[in-house]
Amino acid sequence: MATLHTVNKSPFATGALLSCIAHAKDGDTVLMIEDGVYGASSGTNVSDALTARAGSVTLCVLGPDFAARGLATDRMLDGIKSVDYAGFVELAASNDRTQAWL
């Protein structure tokens, strides 16, 4: 029973992303959307926490939201998969349930 977690808050504004990756079970997927995409940048104070879970939790970012905020693809944290809206739908369909970290 795998869960798709969506996080839409910047990790520099709330603790939602850190809480989410701490609660996610092995095999779950965490998708950063909207302002959550700031978490996918490398060299931030949450990078290490994300990298530590990258092996057991699938980390994804909504590409259009990442680009809309002017974030450079070459500065994306290693181990994060970029998906478009079709990929978002696919993740929601292939996981057993979804949890929005609002």
Added chain:
Amino acid sequence: MGWLAQDDERFFPYPFLRGSNVKFGIVVSEGPYTHQASDTAYNFAKSALEAGHEVPRVFFYHDGVNVGTRLSIPPQDERNIQQQWSALGSEHGIDLVICIAAAQRRGLLDEKEASRQGKDANNIAEGFRISGLGQLIEMGIQTDRLMTFGD
């Protein structure tokens, strides 16, 4: 994946994908133009339908009910969130439901509610209807996945 035995769980562990599609229920709980939630929900619904999935209902809750007014006039070169939803709804037969308690607090009325409350106008956009939380519960039961978009 045609060569896989789709009724054999060892090879195809996703029973809901076997020759069928996924039913998505969508909740929008944040207002248009103040937050990205209603845009993200719209793009998700559009992509889900394009992929052959179903979106039988979208439930607009809290400030999300403001999507359903037909009196909003965004600048002409900007997206019109209400019209986007009305168009997607009529094209795919989506039930666009506005929560009645959230709507009444925020001044969203259909013809029936306006006359019942003694108000002189109504403002619900085409394709939207006002109903209650029962429709949210029903959507949770009758769909395969519930997607929540808010703040």
